[in-house]
Structures are given as C-alpha cells and as structure tokens.
Amino acid sequence: MRPALILGAVLSLTALAAALVSLVWTPWDPTAMTISARLQGPSAAHWAGTDHFGRDILSMLMAGARTSLAVALVAVGIGVGLGVPLGLTAAAHRGSWLDELIMRGNDLIFAFPALVIAILITATFGPSATNAILAIGIFNIPVFARVARAGALSLWTLDFIRAARVAGKGRARISAEHILPNIANLLIVQGTIQFSLGILAEAGLSYVGLGAQPPTASWGRMLAEAQTMVTLAPHVALFPGLAIVFTVLGLNLLGDGLRDALDPRLRGRVT
C-alpha cells in the first residue's frame, strides 16, 4: 500500500475525529477562562497548555477543528454544487454563447481573490464565519467549473459519447449519465485540494478578523491572539499552527494518494 496515502488518511481522520468528539466532549470547556491558570505550558492537566485567559488550548483546538472543517466543507459544497453544473453545461455546449458566458463569468470571479471577497462582504455585512464560508465558496465555484469543463471536453470527443447521441440521448442526460461518473475522480481530487485550501483560507481570514468571531473557536483567531505573547509563551502559537499544518498536510497527501489510486493511466505504468 502507499504510505503517503495512509499517513494522509490518518491525519485527516484525526482532525475529523477531533471535530466530531468536540461536539459532545472536550477535556475542558473551551470558553472557560481561569485567569489564575494563564499561559501555562503543557502539563498533565492541560496537554497543550493554556492561553492568556487560562483557557485549555487542546479543548480550543478541538472546537477549532469543527469550525475549520465545517467552513471548508461547506465552501467545497458551494463550489461543487454550482461550479460542476456550470462546467458541465459549458462543455456540453462548447463554443456556444452559453459556454462563453459561463467561462467569462468564471474569469471574472477569479479576479476576486477569496480575501477580497471576504473584505467586500465584511465591509457590507460585518465579520462572521458565514462570510468566510461565502468568500471561500464563491472562490471555489470557478475552480470546479474549470476542472469539470476541462474533464468533460476531453470526454465529449470520445466515441462512446457519440454512440449515446446516436442512441438519442440529449446533452443534459449524457452529461449526467456518461460525463459525470467519468470525471468523478478529478472532482474528488480537486475537492480534497480545495478542502485543504479552504482550511488555510479560513485560518487566514479569522487571523485578520474577517472570519469566525468570539466565542466561536477558530485556529486562525487563536494565532492572532497568540501573536502578542509569542515570546512569553511560544506554545500558544505553536499548537494551533501545527494543527493547521497537519490537517492540511493530511488532506493533501490524501488527495495525491487518491489521484494516483484512481487514475487508471498510472496503474501499473512501467516507465
């Protein structure tokens, strides 16, 4: 078996497990402040130490995993849900005004980095985790549209699609029945990439105050709060950073492993 794939799966599942467990149990209440126990290093009581309010960092990390994964997952959902149908439609009508419209619309969204979208939304509606989801989700739409379109275009030239048309099937039906299952691999791989990018983006947005607001726990905001005391207590900045690195690394390894495992061209290749 591929060790990278296994490592990726283990890291990703750990983050997922932490998020799920935090729904019912955390070692401490992640919002409970105990000023007397502030900035403690790792110990038996607080495995990852405490922050400047005396909150348990491990508990906050677990609750933060929930925020990170939820934001990134919903953002991928938005990207897939809107981007894939757009990409499939564009490919099915290749070269038509519809294709042109969809692709130019995509280019336009691409001109707005997720951060800029978040700035605009925040300037308008104020900061919240929902903003982060929307900003990252909107950014994901053209990504999935392009992947779906590119994958679909190469399939539309194949004879089995022509055979389906000779069998009287329409473009929409062919897209759903023949194209989608054959680009599913591509979408799964892109999905894991966007998922990990979403976690990084959420952390960045929360770090500059455009994402999750207190009392919602968030890795990015933990880092923002840790910044002023990084010399006093480096562990406060260390653990949330490591949580992000391991989760993103796990998802990327998982994505690469899935691509290799799912790509029939790579299977048993000699050279």
Add this chain to the structure above:
Amino acid sequence: MARYLLIRLLSLAAALVVASGVIFLMIEVTPGDPARFMLGMNAAPETVAALSAQLGLDRPMGLRYLDWIGGMIRGDFGLSYTYKVPVADLVADRLALSAPLAALALGLSTAIALPAGLYAAARRGRLGDGAVMGLSQLGIAVPNFWFAMLLVLVCALHWRLFPAGGFPGWSDPMAGLRALILPAVALALPQAAILARVLRSALIEELGRDYIRTARAKGASRPRALVRHALRNALIPVLTILGMQFSFLLAGAIIIENVFYLPGLGRLIFQAITQRDLIVVESVVMLLVFAVIAVTFVTDLAYAAVDPRLRHRG
C-alpha cells in the same frame, strides 16, 4: 498576433467594467450614510445634507458610478471619509510598501521553484526527487502568517538578524529592504512549494511526449532534452499558476503585513473597514482586482511569447 492582442485587450476592458460594477454595487448596498458617519451622530440634518451634496452622494447611482470610474481614470479616487485626505495619496503611500513586497516574494518564489522543479523532474523517482517533493508538501501545508510568526520568533527575536516588524521607509533603501526580507520569505516559500510541484509535474508530462523521444534519437542528452525541449513546453502550465499566484501573493501580503506591523495596503484596508471608510475600501479593492486582471492580461501575452501556435492564430 494583432488579433490576439486586440481580443485580450477587449476582454481586459470588459472585465474591468464588470468588476468595478460589482464592487460599486456591493459598497452601495452597505447600510449607513457616509456623511452622517463622518460628521458623527450629533450633527444637524442640514449639515449632513450639505456634506452629502458636497460629496455628490445625493446624485443618482448611475451618475455616481460614472463619477467614480471617471475619477479613477484621472487618478482621483475621492476623499477619505476619516482622514479627509485624497484616497490616491493614501494608497500611493501604502503601495510603496506592498508592491515591492509582492514583487520580492514573486521573484523569490520563482528563484526557488525553478531549480527545485527541474532538479526533481530530472531525478524523478529517486531520493532527491522524494526530498524535494516531501519538503514542498510541507511547504504547501504551512499557513504563511504562522510561518511568519515563527520567522519572527527565530530570526528576529532569537538571532536578531532582521527587524521583528515595522517599516523605516525607503529613505534608507537598505534598511527598507531588510524590513521586507522576512515578510517576503514567509510569503514566498509556500508559493514556491506549489510552483515547484506544478513545474515538476508539467516537466514530467512533457518528458513523456513523442518530441522528447525525437530529440533523444537526435543524440540530445537527458539534460539537454529537459532544458532545451521540455522546459519551454512546460512553461505554459507554469505561467498559468504564476499568474494565479500573483493574486494569492497580494492576498497573502495583506495578511502578512499584520504579522510584521507593516503600514501597507492591508493595514489600510482593515482600518478602513473598522472605521467604515468605505471609499477607501472601495478604492483599494478595485486596485487589487485591477492588479489581478492586469496580471491575467500579462500572462496571456506571455503565453503568446512562448507559444507560436497562439501568435499565429489570426
């Protein structure tokens, strides 16, 4: 070639018009009257109305949009609500930091990624390749602002090699550059990791093509086939990523400025958001979007420079 250029220019202009419209509308739906905000809650309604008229806020929306666009073309971005100075001056001031930072990071990331990608592709499947790929995998996973915090901790506070933050200005160029080194490194490394991976896989894909076999049958050595033949063909996907990276770098720069307390565009925009100085937000966002669209245009030109098939198409 002329046709290609013309089409690109037209789509550049169209993208700018639509993007500016979107930004304008977003700011437009924002609740709150800027004039009241500037004068404070206690201002008399007549004063507010007078200021509104002075700022042109009572004119119809379409006209205000045209005023805004027309002003920007002339370099007049309006007056900041909070600072009461021209937005253009504020932005120019901050750009003097943010633009060199982004450029430095882009150069650094390319300088790291190019040899790393070439090396990994040449040593494909061997130890060197594995090491480069492992490191890049880690590089992609590290959030740049956290990496920046670690750099501050180690290089600035522990070793005292670089300042931990702040920007002395360009009056002493060396001091200015020194202040930007750590931020640029923090920005560049994750991007370099992505770029190196893209370059490697593009090179490996090209190395599998028929024309490489032709080159080898001519007697070209492996390194020659890699550099003279595969590299140029691999540049096409790499250019795409490079163009997209610019927008990531811009966004990244805005965040990184926070870590180093750098007075750049990022700090300007976050202050503007908290102070509801919407005209500054609007202008900076438009500037960022303009930069991304302009870089896309430059990328398209670079494609044509690399690929004769595009040059010759009409």
Add this chain to the structure above:
Amino acid sequence: MSLLALDALSVRIGARPILSEVALSLAPGEILGLVGESGSGKSMTALAVMGLLPEGARVTGSVRLDGREVLGLPEAALNRMRGAEAGMIFQEPMTALNPLMSIGDQVAEVLRIHGRMSRAEALEVARERLDRVGLTAPRFPLSLYPHELSGGQRQRVAIALAIALRPKLLIADEPTTALDVTTQAEVLRLIAGLARDEGMGLMLITHDLAVVAGMADRVAVMQGGRIVEAGPTEALFRAPKAPYTRDLLRAATHRPAPPSQGEYLNQEKDQPAFSWQKYSKSDGSALLTVETATRIYRLPRPSPLAPHPELRAVDGVSFTLDAGESLGLVGESGCGKSTLTRAILGLDPLQGGAIRLGDHLVSPEMPRAARADVQVVFQDPYGSFNPRQRVERLVAEPFHLTGRPTDWRARVAEALREVGLDPADGRRFIHEFSGGQRQRLAIARALIIRPKLIVLDEAVSALDVRVRAQVLDLLAELQARHGLAYLFISHDLSVVRAVTSRCLIMQAGRIVEEGPTEALFTAPHHEYTRHLLAATPRIPAGWMTEEESLS
C-alpha cells in the same frame, strides 16, 4: 559485413519478457522490413538498437552497429551515436516535433549537438536537408513551426532531421501509418530513395505487409517478441514457412467467407461461385437517400471586419443506399466523410439538401423512434464505451430509442451470442476485453434494436489484420442473417474492395466517382480514383497462391 547485427537480443521489463532471443542482420544499403502485429516487439527492437528502451528495461544479448557493440555503451557514447550513426523516424508526425521550435532549428539541432557548428552554418545545412526531403525554399522557410505544416510535411521534417548527418542506419517505425494513402506513397518513395541514394541501411517497421512487399529487400516477421521467419521478400511471400506468416498473409488479403447455406436470405442457392456482390443483396428499395447534402462550416474571420470565410465540408452530395446493400464510402482525411457521417446519423444539421431514412427526414430534431433504423460502429475500440458501466448496460443503450423491453437482458444475451461472445460477459466491465472483442461489443450494441442500416465508421481500421479478418466475417454473417444494409466508411481501399458491392469516392466534399466496387477498382474513370488506387500498396499479383488469396 553487416551494418547492424542483433544476436540473442532479449528484453524484459519487470517480469514481463518483451523480446526473446531476437537475431537480425542488415547490410549497408539494404532495406529490411520488420513486420508484426501490435505488441509483437518490433518497436522495442528499434528502441533497443537506439539505446532508448524505457527505464527499467533489462537487456541481454548483443546489438552491433558497424561492428561496435551498442549494449552497455555509456550514455555519452550513446548520445554521440544517436543521430550521427543511426537516425530514427517515428509514427506520429503530429506529436514527434517540438511544437515551440522552428523546423529549421529542429533540423539544425542535430548538427549543433554533434558537430560544434555555429547556428548559421547548421541552419545552412538544415536548409539543404529540408530541400532534399522536398520542403524547398521559398515555400517552406526555416522559420516555420510544426503547426503550420500538414502531417505529411511534418513527417518530411522528421526525415530531414533523421538524415541530417547521413547516418549509416535509418530506422523508420511505422512512418506512414498515420498518413493518408497518397501521402504514404510519397513518403515511402522518399525514404526508399534516400536509403538507396545515400547507401543507408534502412529498417522499415510496419504492420502492413503490402508496404514491405513493394519496398523491402528482405523481410523479418515478428510475433510475441520473437522473429518467427526471415528471408528475401519475394521468396517469403511466395513460400512462407512459419504458420504465423501464412496466417498473416491470408488475413491481409482476406475476403469474408460465405455463411453456411441455411443462413442465406434472399440468396440464389444454386449459385456455385460465391461473390460478395450477390451476397450483399439490394432489394431495390431505397433505404437511405441523400440529396445534394451540404454542410458548411464558418471559419474564423481573417480580420475583424472581413466576413467569415466558409468551408463547404460536404458539398452537394447525393446518393442512395438500398435496403440490404453494402455501400463503401472512401476518401482521405479532410475529404468530408466524417462530416457526412455525422449528418447521416442525425447529429449535425445540414445547410442544404436533405437526408431521408425510410420515410423520415434525418436531422438533429428527428423523433427517437425514427432514429432506431440506423446505428453505428466507430473506429476506436477503446473510446467507444463508457468504462464505468457494465457491458449489458452499454449494449442496451440504444433501447433508449425504442423503449426498453422487459426482456432486455435476454436480448442483450442474444446479441452477445450473435457476435460470438459469452452472454455471461454482460456482467463484466469494458476494460476486461481486447480490441477485437470490443468491436464485437460495438456491433452487438448496434444490432440490439435491429436497425435497417449500420454505419461502419472505420470500424476495422484500428484492428490487427487477423482480428480484422474475423470481424469482417462476422459482419458478413450478420448481414446475411438479418438483411442489414451497411454504409462502410474507410480510408482503406483494400478493405472496402473486399466487403462492399458499390462504392463512392469522395474528395474535397464531393462524390467524384460512384459505381459497382469491382468495376470501379478495375476500371476507374476519375483522375482522383486512379491516383488513390495507384498509391495503395499492394502485394504483387502472383506472389500469393490462389489458396492464400482466397482464404
């Protein structure tokens, strides 16, 4: 002394043997034809000579070029040998050249690598070499890029760079397989002429026996990584010793056998000599009528204000196809036959004229039920099936036109049986089948709703000769059993001649000649038809015994 001598050459990749004990020799100035089906190891033999085997290949034995052992040479010495002492031409001209480098630079690079020449000097020699292969100035300046050339012209560039340093050995690996028949004839003539003029030894690798028959001094036949037979060309064709060679020769000139007597439909049983003309029998009623069909493509404007130029891909084509008839449609790439096919299948609209299938007008909007009279088999056995669906679902797809009957599984099983496959194959996925089996599945899919017409769009072109012969037999049998009409579209004249009763020749969007196949092939009227026939490689009459040429 021989220029090239292979002795006990064996190659394995992993545990898989690729070549086993290959022994060959080639004298200076000699043309050796290396023949075999796909996977027989002929390309690997060539790559072994060039030292270009894929990484991980383990080689044993001996390859001596001009007396020097090539195997085990260090990489630097191999680089000096390649291009200078041995040149190679590959199959795919469309991808064999670097798309970002001008043709002049690509030819000059050979000289620059080996000769320490300045760029200007190298370009001067490149000019001379390109002239030599027929790409003369001023029409073909050195500054052209590959995408500005046709396939045949690109192959000439590939030849120019292979012979740039006048190597003693030239290896051509299926150099004309991707080219049209008239271009193929020109390129083959060029390669043979160069070999003779320059005294090069030429190893010509091909799957096409007719190509080597016309060119090679000696022939070696490969199968499964071994040389099964080698000898002077004419002697080998006249008296093949190995059973495999006999199989190949028989398959290359194969004509479908008559089905067993009981299966004749509308056939005069007292007819003693079988001929395809009788056996594919038109019942005189037109099934497909094409009337001045015209399909126009708009091309991009040359300048923003100019009108769109038009390409008349199909230009006023008229013909009829009777029920039960076998009609051939022959033309080279770009002649419009694919466009015409798409229109006949009702996938693309016409800009002028009409196509009628039975009582229905064919168009993209035609009702589903009306489409059920025509089905199609495509060329590519690998791209013709959705790899995610089981065979039974793939074969049942045309039921979309007629409504899926309740006994559809039984019908699929029946169709599979008819094409010689096991009904249990329905539960399998497509990647478990070989190329020939896939074409059988494609036929089963076409057959399942009992259409009146099956369009065979290059349906056997991608198959090896022996498999092709079997599939042609199957088609003949099915036609006799079900009274099917075939529209047989191909660039391969010999196949069309073997299986059709009437034939259309298409050039530049028009039908230039039409007539009964035998008459058209023996006494062509149109200039283009004569040209095509002359260009088609052929095994000389008399080289093969009656028993072989008539299966």
